[in-house]
Amino acid sequence: MTHLRRRELPPLLRAIHDPPARLYLRGSGEGTLLGQPAVAIVGARACSPYGAQVARMLGRDLAAAGVVVVSGLARGIDGEAHRGALETDGRTVAVLGCGIDRDYPAAHTTLAQLICERSLIVSEYESGVEPAPWRFPARNRIIAGLCAATIVVEARERSGALITADFALDEGREVFAVPGEITSALSAGTNALLRLGATPLTAAADVLESLGIQSPPGRAAHDNPILDLLPATADELVRKTGLAVGEVIAALAELDVAGLAAEGDGIYRRLA
């Protein structure tokens, strides 16, 4: 099992006030991957379909621009961010809160394998260390420490994702928050961050701009008028457009295949 000693750590991580003594690595990626421009995408485990779609979109767009997407392999936002990055064959790093040999949570075993094949999984804990509640906040300081910027997609009022944001702020890194509905408990944490002065995030380009990275040319715009009516349920679109239900559903599915819209719990949303 390879590991990096403290003086071998990437400069950003070494700069935090309590860098890990060792960082264990697993996967095909080189250790130098950790020194490249990276952005953390974190958020709630029990996220809404909106949060899941935003996380996946950000993971995809940032990875497509060459940024390393860092997250914690947890359910919900974390997993979606990793998946988004893998979708475009981009690079993504998962930071574990348990021993380097463990795939936690078990539901993400396949995802962990995919990350290993293309990128890296890292942890400050040696093989065999069990996951425990107090290890996750410590893990979050590494996530924030590896990255020039941290994006919080969805977070409840007292959420682990906010701990990550706190670490990032303490180290003077950029913190972005995705605005959510003010009535949704899942957005209470992110909206509170915005009130405290975090930068609102509306597209991956916002982050790339702050890192000084050129955003890749946008995909061909789709001229489908339905796209402008989203978010909406299929039933609402039938009434708004006056088209037959079959035609509306077919149009939505084509947008889905083209990666421009996705369904979550019956509601279609734009992805770009």
Add this chain to the structure above:
Amino acid sequence: MLARAVTFALVGLEPRRVEVEAHIQGGAPSLTIVGLADRACQEAKQRVRSGILSAELDFPGGRVTVNLAPAELKKEGSGFDLPIALALLAASHQLPRARLAEHASCGELALDGRLRRVGGVLAVAEGARRDDLERIVCPYEACAEAALAGVEPVGVRHLSDAVAYLRGELEPPEFVVGNGKARRRPLDLADVRGQERGRRALELAAAGRHNLLLGGPPGTGKTMLARRLPGILPPLEEEQALEVTRIHSVAGLVDPDHPLIGYAPFRAPHHSASTAAIVGGGPRLRPGEASLAHRGVLLLDELAEFQRPALEALRQPLEDGELVVARAAGSVRFPARFQLVGTMNLCPCGARGDPGAQCSCSAQRLARYRDKLSRALLDRFDLVVTVPRARALELQAGPGEASDPVRARVVGARLRLADCTPKRTAAADELLTRAVERLPLSGRGRAKVAGVARTIAALAASDAVLPEHIAEALAYRAPTELATP
């Protein structure tokens, strides 16, 4: 003195010939029944004795032995009362033995000698026909059911009528098929306001016999939609109707006046149902809900609340169209070619997907809820639709399209699908290939999308499967969020 009556025991749905032999010899008065008779069958002793005395006939004195042959076949239920009584009476010279041997018989005796209906008369009558017995003596109410098998029923209301008939003193009474209400009017789709997408999915399910899963927060009309599926299904063909009636007859669920079930049956077991209740079996090897829904609809309301073994047991009939219930003594086949309709909330608390409510489920709880449905079972649903909460505006709207025109379209599409299956155009093929690459779609998933697209094309009266049909079919595939937590 020895006499024989003929009846049939059921092994699953199959009738097996049973000869009821009665033998009387001198000795202290007694009545013994041998030949693997179960409790209900052993209790026939008391009913037969009272029945014969009530009919003002003589109960034979001496040692009476009744043998149900073949002895190794298990006999269950009260349908053996009448053949046992008739064999006893023939053995004691109260009716002609030769004439009795030409008839099949079945029915339960009341203590006053009247006859009561039993389940499975259709199967017994079919056995009689197979063995070239032209008439079956049965309770009067079961005449219409027995006549379906093509044998002549002799309907009797009382044991004394049966004896009079066999003595040649009474002609079999005419039976009339009652003209009461045949079937409760099925629920009509006109009651559903809004829900265009759900209605569309229901129509596709009916036209293509696809399995349908409706998800969504509580109170949005999932169950309401599902219960209206039977109303848009075409009536059964003659052969299918007989098949369905046979199963329902064994379960004792046949309407005496209108025994033939000419419409698609609809079964909706509660989610506390055991595996045996759903797939059939139990000590008496009865058909379960899955078989009762043969050629019809099996609705599992609140799918994720069912016991997992009960759900997994449905995978075999969904694949093969029949259930094989194996016991140490042998196995029994029940046909079970049903259409599965499931409804479920999107999370255990039910708030997920409802913009007006806050979901309080933790990630683990959500994962456990969705783990209830294995990937394998979820894969069996061709159409997966999320039913969102209807807005107040929709609920105020006028009634939706009624069931009748929808059923007409469904019948048309089925005829077209039976005639020739529409082929995919090159452009449709290209879209399907692109979708398989872009969305993680398994081999089975691809085949399902192609199948649903064929149904969509048939409903649109199109000769070929066009790209828009593939696109619509793609929208009904299982969303990843339902499959992987």
